[in-house]
Amino acid sequence: MSHITNPLATVEQLYSRSTLNALPQDLQDAIFLSMQSLTQAAGLLLRLPQSVTAQANVVLARYWVTISWPFIDEFSDISAASLFLVAKLSSHPTTPRDLCNVYAYLLSPLSPLFRPSAADPPSTTPDKTLYYLSEPGYSEAHARILALESRILCALSFDTHVALPHGLAVTYLKALDFLGVSPPAPLAQRVVGYLNTALLSPQLLYLTHQPSALAVAAIYNAAKDLGAKMPECAWWEVFDVDREELGFLVVGMRSVEGAVRAGREKDISAELHEGNMITRAGIETEMRKRGMVLGNGVNTSGSSENAAPLTEEDMLMRSLDERADQMDS
Amino acid sequence: MAGKSRWADTEEDAELEAKLKRDKEEKKRLKAEEKARKAAAEAEWEQKRIASRAQQEQALATEPTQHTNSEPATKRRRGKATDEDSSTGESSAKLLRFEAPTWKPTASVENYDKLNDIEEGTYGWVARAKDLRTGKVVALKRLKLDEAVNGAATSRAGLPETGLREIQILKDCSHRNIVGLHEVVLNDAAASYSNTNRKEPIEAVFLVLEFVEHDLKSILEDMAEPFLASEVKTLLRQLGEGVAYLHAHWILHRDLKTSNLLLNNRGQLKIADFGMARYVGDPAPPKLTQLVVTLWYRSPELLLGASTYDASVDMWSVGCIFGELLAREPLLQGRNEVDALSKIFELCGVPTEESWPGFRRLPNARSLRLPSSSNAPAAVTGSMIRAKFPLLTAAGCQLLNALLSLDPRNRPSAADMLRHEYFTQDPKPKHEAMFPTFPSKAGQERRRRRETPNAPGRGQKAPASVDFSGIFAGREREERGGGFSLRMI
Numbered sequence A: 001m002s003h004i005t006n007p008l009a010t011v012e013q014l015y016s017r018s019t020l021n022a023l024p025q026d027l028q029d030a031i032f033l034s035m036q037s038l039t040q041a042a043g044l045l046l047r048l049p050q051s052v053t054a055q056a057n058v059v060l061a062r063y064w065v066t067i068s069w070p071f072i073d074e075f076s077d078i079s080a081a082s083l084f085l086v087a088k089l090s091s092h093p094t095t096p097r098d099l100c101n102v103y104a105y106l107l108s109p110l111s112p113l114f115r116p117s118a119a120d121p122p123s124t125t126p127d128k129t130l131y132y133l134s135e136p137g138y139s140e141a142h143a144r145i146l147a148l149e150s151r152i153l154c155a156l157s158f159d160t161h162v163a164l165p166h167g168l169a170v171t172y173l174k175a176l177d178f179l180g181v182s183p184p185a186p187l188a189q190r191v192v193g194y195l196n197t198a199l200l201s202p203q204l205l206y207l208t209h210q211p212s213a214l215a216v217a218a219i220y221n222a223a224k225d226l227g228a229k230m231p232e233c234a235w236w237e238v239f240d241v242d243r244e245e246l247g248f249l250v251v252g253m254r255s256v257e258g259a260v261r262a263g264r265e266k267d268i269s270a271e272l273h274e275g276n277m278i279t280r281a282g283i284e285t286e287m288r289k290r291g292m293v294l295g296n297g298v299n300t301s302g303s304s305e306n307a308a309p310l311t312e313e314d315m316l317m318r319s320l321d322e323r324a325d326q327m328d329s
Numbered sequence B: 001m002a003g004k005s006r007w008a009d010t011e012e013d014a015e016l017e018a019k020l021k022r023d024k025e026e027k028k029r030l031k032a033e034e035k036a037r038k039a040a041a042e043a044e045w046e047q048k049r050i051a052s053r054a055q056q057e058q059a060l061a062t063e064p065t066q067h068t069n070s071e072p073a074t075k076r077r078r079g080k081a082t083d084e085d086s087s088t089g090e091s092s093a094k095l096l097r098f099e100a101p102t103w104k105p106t107a108s109v110e111n112y113d114k115l116n117d118i119e120e121g122t123y124g125w126v127a128r129a130k131d132l133r134t135g136k137v138v139a140l141k142r143l144k145l146d147e148a149v150n151g152a153a154t155s156r157a158g159l160p161e162t163g164l165r166e167i168q169i170l171k172d173c174s175h176r177n178i179v180g181l182h183e184v185v186l187n188d189a190a191a192s193y194s195n196t197n198r199k200e201p202i203e204a205v206f207l208v209l210e211f212v213e214h215d216l217k218s219i220l221e222d223m224a225e226p227f228l229a230s231e232v233k234t235l236l237r238q239l240g241e242g243v244a245y246l247h248a249h250w251i252l253h254r255d256l257k258t259s260n261l262l263l264n265n266r267g268q269l270k271i272a273d274f275g276m277a278r279y280v281g282d283p284a285p286p287k288l289t290q291l292v293v294t295l296w297y298r299s300p301e302l303l304l305g306a307s308t309y310d311a312s313v314d315m316w317s318v319g320c321i322f323g324e325l326l327a328r329e330p331l332l333q334g335r336n337e338v339d340a341l342s343k344i345f346e347l348c349g350v351p352t353e354e355s356w357p358g359f360r361r362l363p364n365a366r367s368l369r370l371p372s373s374s375n376a377p378a379a380v381t382g383s384m385i386r387a388k389f390p391l392l393t394a395a396g397c398q399l400l401n402a403l404l405s406l407d408p409r410n411r412p413s414a415a416d417m418l419r420h421e422y423f424t425q426d427p428k429p430k431h432e433a434m435f436p437t438f439p440s441k442a443g444q445e446r447r448r449r450r451e452t453p454n455a456p457g458r459g460q461k462a463p464a465s466v467d468f469s470g471i472f473a474g475r476e477r478e479e480r481g482g483g484f485s486l487r488m489i
Helices: A011-019 A025-045 A050-066 A075-089 A096-107 A135-155 A166-175 A185-198 A211-226 A235-239 A243-270 A280-295 A304-328 B011-062 B074-079 B088-092 B161-172 B188-195 B216-222 B229-248 B312-327 B337-348 B394-403 B414-418 B475-482
Strands: B112-121 B124-131 B137-142 B181-186 B205-210 B261-263 B269-271
Touching: A011 A050, A025 A050, A025 A075, A025 A096, A025 A243, A025 A280, A050 A075, A050 A135, A050 A166, A075 A096, A075 A135, A075 B161, A096 A135, A166 A185, A166 A211, A185 A211, A185 A243, A211 A235, A211 A243, B112 B137, B161 B181, B161 B205, B216 B261, B216 B312, B229 B269, B229 B312, B229 B414, B312 B394, B312 B414
Parallel strands: none
Antiparallel strands: B112 B124, B124 B137, B137 B205, B181 B205, B261 B269
């Protein structure tokens, strides 16, 4: 059974994350989104199959719910370590060297990843020094990733099993007679698209629902988008998904696009990335800024109850952070 | 209803009894109703399904875009939630719910009290320990980490994937013939720090395994009398069931041998040590490492350097174990790859293009010089198994022969093996409960260091090409003299 089921996050885990976390929800979502996008981009550049990268996304999400601000690791390192760990256990291992090089490039100013607008067109001769990873830089990055690898494993009690819904979705499409009658490509493609997009969902859909439910919801959405004719009855029950679950997932999957777009715009205005991957330092600055704003009574982040302790906590966080950095070097 | 007895004569008692009876009847009625309703709903649902399927097919054939009224559920549902109960077919369908485990920070090994070492060798360290929370006795296996992991900065690849795979596979497995993994724990420092988000390298990872008293290897070494035929059958069947479970779940064990088979005092065999195991697909992925399986249990295609192989490598090992259970000693004790292969050919005959099509194309077969099949006597290409196990029944011989087929395609799958008539013939497999028990060793089942060779080390390089040209170097000449000599054992 383990091939089609996943461990799921408990209610307590999700609850404590959303309520007891000092970090406002929108920042959490922005960080999560950028980590997941970074992982996907790295997977592409490392020529890993999507099955591996998607598993890394899920492992990352599981780790994400176990940690809270102040974070001891840089977000890009968390992404790299998840990808490294999952690839290592798959049949497509990647070397630490390749991994570090790819991340160095993706985090450099030359990478187009977080710059969709392409404000400055790439020059004909890119400045290689911008993403050149020196030997000491490499060994440092490598050490960070390995340390994080063990931390991820500890947090997940060494369970790295991920069942992806993609294969199930194809089976379901077959069962619904969608493959083999007409050209199946558009529908199947759309289904896979929904499933991959759901990896980025700030609702952490892969941690709250089993693969069968995800697959059914993706098929439902895709069929609706393309106007495919579905059975009149409650066909999802054949695949052990009830209406409640399906309804939630259908909405959840459809909302990812909006969340991503909104997140992007907001982040850019908040100068969180400055066209780069979100960093801890960036979050810290943003928090401080918000702490001041909150103190003045103009609440933008929607978490007024956090207002008072925020600055204090902020200080503590920073000192912890600095200590962590010292231990790093 | 109770009469006028002196035990139950009050009115209340009577009333109570009557009430109970009423309740019971009511329940019965409800049950029956429920049943009928369910059946009706099911039938209706089935009908609906068939109808809609037909409709769907029709629609697909004619016009694929007509769907507006088939857009159901989620929107309509919001308004009328009560509707759900009345719409029969949907609410009564029984949905499969999956049990979903979760994750939590790894605990510390401090919860276990070490009782004694069981085994300390090249594999790492196994100890008997007591769970302080439950008092249960478990086996603690310390995962072998690369030396460098301790100084995390210098290690190259982090935690070894073999260990991580072992954990993952054991976590995914649940079968009575596979050793159970309770949890994974860490050295205290690492465990307590990981909970507080601090940085502390992992020094040790322990697998908390189900404690099993014996391993088959030590039993075989110590027993005065060999296993009875019925006992061999029980063991082999349990082994087959465990292996069949693994293969059905796309797992290759890749290091089956008697020292990795545990036996408890209730006659249950359990497969252990998944350090070499991995998930594979079908067809198996190419470029699997050839450096798997302990030499004495390694199949000829692996020795000849095949890099694509499948579950049949495990079945070869099962064959070797079968032979070992009968003979009480390892069947094919090769000193090295060359010796191992020549011992295999001695026992199973020399492969020919007919008995193993295409074996010549295997990487290491190029250097192999076999006696030319035209002038070789039949004995050279035939199997010696029948002669080696004179006490084995014909069915048993046939099964052993099949398991030790040189051509991997001819080996039965584990599921096939279990259907073999060997297991249904007399003597029947002995019931596990009737299995003899074995004395514990003085040091509480402390296992002796064994002289079995070890599974190939991780990261060891496969020899570029093994020179097998020497195997039959002397044979050709020998043949011209007094003919090929058989060794009867």
